[in-house]
Amino acid sequence: MSLPRPLNFLLLCLGLLLLQQALSSFVAWTLWSRAGPLMHGTWVLVLSTGTVHLVLLLVQLPRAMRWRPRRSVRPSTELRQERQRIARDLHDRVGSQLVNALALFDPAKETDALQRAALEHALLELRLLVDAMGDPDRTLVDQLAQLRYRLQPVLARQGIAIEWEVSAASLPDAPRDPLLAVIAQEALSNVIQHAQATRVRVSLNRLPGSNTWQFEVCDNGRGLPQASADDAPQGGFGMSSMRERVRQAGGELQFLPSALGGTCLRVVLARRL
Incomplete structure (x- = not known):
């Protein structure tokens, strides 16, 4: 009501x-x-x-x-300012505490290395959360670029080479919907934590002659068992949740064998440009 x-x-x-x-x-x-x-x-x-x-x-x-009803679904100036304030507090207070905690561990010790890796992952998740609370006007290409900036050092430490096939110049009309950026974050997090991969490729392309976009995250890891494609609980988003969210957006999500030898997550999403 x-x-x-x-x-x-x-x-x-x-x-x-x-x-x-x-x-x-x-x-x-x-x-x-x-x-x-x-x-x-x-x-x-x-x-x-x-x-x-x-x-x-x-x-x-x-x-x-x-009183007048809002004519726009966009966040108000006050809401944006409050989100930015919360993001700054998270970054300055919680982030600094995690950084200080990291300095207490000796990476040369195996037990310390495991605890340090857990803290590094928590710090990464915090930074990604702060990024997500930023400017809502960012294009998808900008969101993916920020995601790459955050994840590439982590991938490098894990010995995972990344191939980035997303270009702002070739995608001037890329949709602003954050859905693909959220899925990219979850897919890359799964690669880091579970795939045992050494290569991962991220690509975004518009299919010729249409308003349909194809987004892929492919790796050369151990692959995904068919039985777990729908039910695997890996990550905070979950694969079944990914598929449902894409379906609600009018798209399709697929898990396919990757040409690199592992798993390929593909999202096909139509957008009116």
């Missing part, structure tokens, strides 16, 4: 409160002479409280009259 407009709701409240005051006043005037001091005090309290409520509602009347 949709909420009423503030002015309509305020006028309704004023009408009901005026009716209540009128009925209370009529009852008090009719029965005043036959009532005792206790009832007199009760009526005075009820009428005084109602009067205070009326004044408070009348104070809000000018604000309700100025």
Whole structure:
């Protein structure tokens, strides 16, 4: 059920409160002479409280009259500023604590190396979250470029070479929908954590003569068992969740054998440009 407009709701409240005051006043005037001091005090309290409520509602009347529905689904300036403030706090406070914690471990020790890797992954997830809370006007190419900037050092430390076939010059009309960037992040995280790969290729192309985009993340890792293609819980997004989110966007997600020898995640998504 949709909420009423503030002015309509305020006028309704004023009408009901005026009716209540009128009925209370009529009852008090009719029965005043036959009532005792206790009832007199009760009526005075009820009428005084109602009067205070009326004044408070009348104070809000000018604000309700100025209210206008938002014509845009885009976040307001205030919301953007609040998101940026939260992102800065996450980066400066939580991020700095994770960096300080990393310095406490000796990467030469096997046990410390495992704990350090876990902290590095947490720091990466935090930075990706902060990036996602940034400018909502970024194009998909910009979002993917930021993702590459964050993930490439991690891939390099894991010994994974990345091939990047996404060019802003060749994709001037790439959709701004963040869906593909979210899927790219999840797919690359799965490659880092589970694929045991040494190469990964990310590509984004528009199919000739159409408004259909094809996005792929392919690796040369151990591959994905057919039985787990729909149910594997790897990562925070989950493969079945990926497919459902793409389906809701009118696209199709496929897990295919990769020409590199591992797994290829392919998203086919139509967009009106």
